Amino acid sequence: MKNILVMGAAGQIGSELVPAMRKIYGNSNVIASDIRTDVSEVLKEGPFEIVDCLDITKIKDVIAKYKIDTVYNLVALLSAVGEQNPQLSWKINIGGLMNLLELAHELKFALFTPSSIGAFGLSTPHDNTPQDTIQRPNSMYGVTKVSGELLCDYYHQKYGIDTRGVRYPGIISNVTPPGGGTTDYAVDIYYKAIQEKKFTCNLKPGTYLDMMYMPDCIRAGIEIMEADPSKLIHRNAFNVAAMSFEPEMIAAEIRKYIPEFVINYDIDEVRQAIAESWPNKMDDTCAHEEWGWKHEYDLPEMTEDMLNVLQEKLKI
Ligand code: AKB
Numbered sequence: 001m002k003n004i005l006v007m008g009a010a011g012q013i014g015s016e017l018v019p020a021m022r023k024i025y026g027n028s029n030v031i032a033s034d035i036r037t038d039v040s041e042v043l044k045e046g047p048f049e050i051v052d053c054l055d056i057t058k059i060k061d062v063i064a065k066y067k068i069d070t071v072y073n074l075v076a077l078l079s080a081v082g083e084q085n086p087q088l089s090w091k092i093n094i095g096g097l098m099n100l101l102e103l104a105h106e107l108k109f110a111l112f113t114p115s116s117i118g119a120f121g122l123s124t125p126h127d128n129t130p131q132d133t134i135q136r137p138n139s140m141y142g143v144t145k146v147s148g149e150l151l152c153d154y155y156h157q158k159y160g161i162d163t164r165g166v167r168y169p170g171i172i173s174n175v176t177p178p179g180g181g182t183t184d185y186a187v188d189i190y191y192k193a194i195q196e197k198k199f200t201c202n203l204k205p206g207t208y209l210d211m212m213y214m215p216d217c218i219r220a221g222i223e224i225m226e227a228d229p230s231k232l233i234h235r236n237a238f239n240v241a242a243m244s245f246e247p248e249m250i251a252a253e254i255r256k257y258i259p260e261f262v263i264n265y266d267i268d269e270v271r272q273a274i275a276e277s278w279p280n281k282m283d284d285t286c287a288h289e290e291w292g293w294k295h296e297y298d299l300p301e302m303t304e305d306m307l308n309v310l311q312e313k314l315k316i
Helices: 014-025 056-065 079-084 086-107 140-159 185-196 214-226 247-255 269-277 285-291 299-313
Strands: 004-007 030-034 048-050 070-073 110-112 127-129 166-168 170-172 198-201 209-213 243-245 262-265
Touching (some): 004 014, 004 056, 014 030, 014 214, 056 086, 070 086, 070 214, 079 086, 079 140, 079 269, 086 110, 086 140, 110 214, 140 269, 170 185, 170 214, 185 247, 185 299, 209 214, 214 285, 243 247, 243 299, 247 262, 247 299
Parallel strands (some): 004 030, 004 070, 030 048
Antiparallel strands (some): 209 243
């Protein structure tokens, strides 16, 4: 049985990955950690530790205390907020990762670090974006994601550390909202559709982006760490795709359930520039061939589920 530490567990992905992994590996085998103290009760149903990703001594203590053999590094400042404070984005995204890579070298644990569609840039082919291609991102978030991919490869090649990861699309979920991302509109739209039957979108119509529903995101994170290492040609930063849409398409799906739903536009230029530099749709053939990745949710199934869950949650 694995002993897993999840760093940044109170964020959008961590708050659903922790309970999912506790079901598989056992409550006491999955240690949630975050710098925040105001975390959900769900995270506290098993072990919880307050850990700052920049405090290497504390991370080392927690790893020793729970005999950790696998770490999920979910700490990150997302793309739009990273543009407000690029230095802090570098410090947290890369400083935290370097601490974990150094500790993985010393203590020999496996390390999952998610990359993102943010690791691509304007000169990347936007349609069927290949696994191995040009990566010249124009956001600090993207710079940290490419650097992270390279660092994880380096520590694997030089020291044999079991680093693995995927390039996540924008993640859509109904438990913990994302914060400060470019793809956040695709979560907000469902809340606003239910609460107000109208939504003001901060990206232009026609802006296609890769997106993924949380159950697929969780499964990708677990499956890559369970994959047979002898089959992995790539290790870090596997493209994983599920669906690709632009704002009008998600609005049209919502209208199947809420016919009066209206979408308006008020463009956030920072987010728009970032979105236009990202792929329209990634090619995830390598993930499929090397460890059997296959998404389950497309836009229609996700929309039905999101509206059902949020209607119950928001009691409308
Ligand atoms: C963001 O929009 O910054 C993130 C991402 C795609 O990595 N959701």
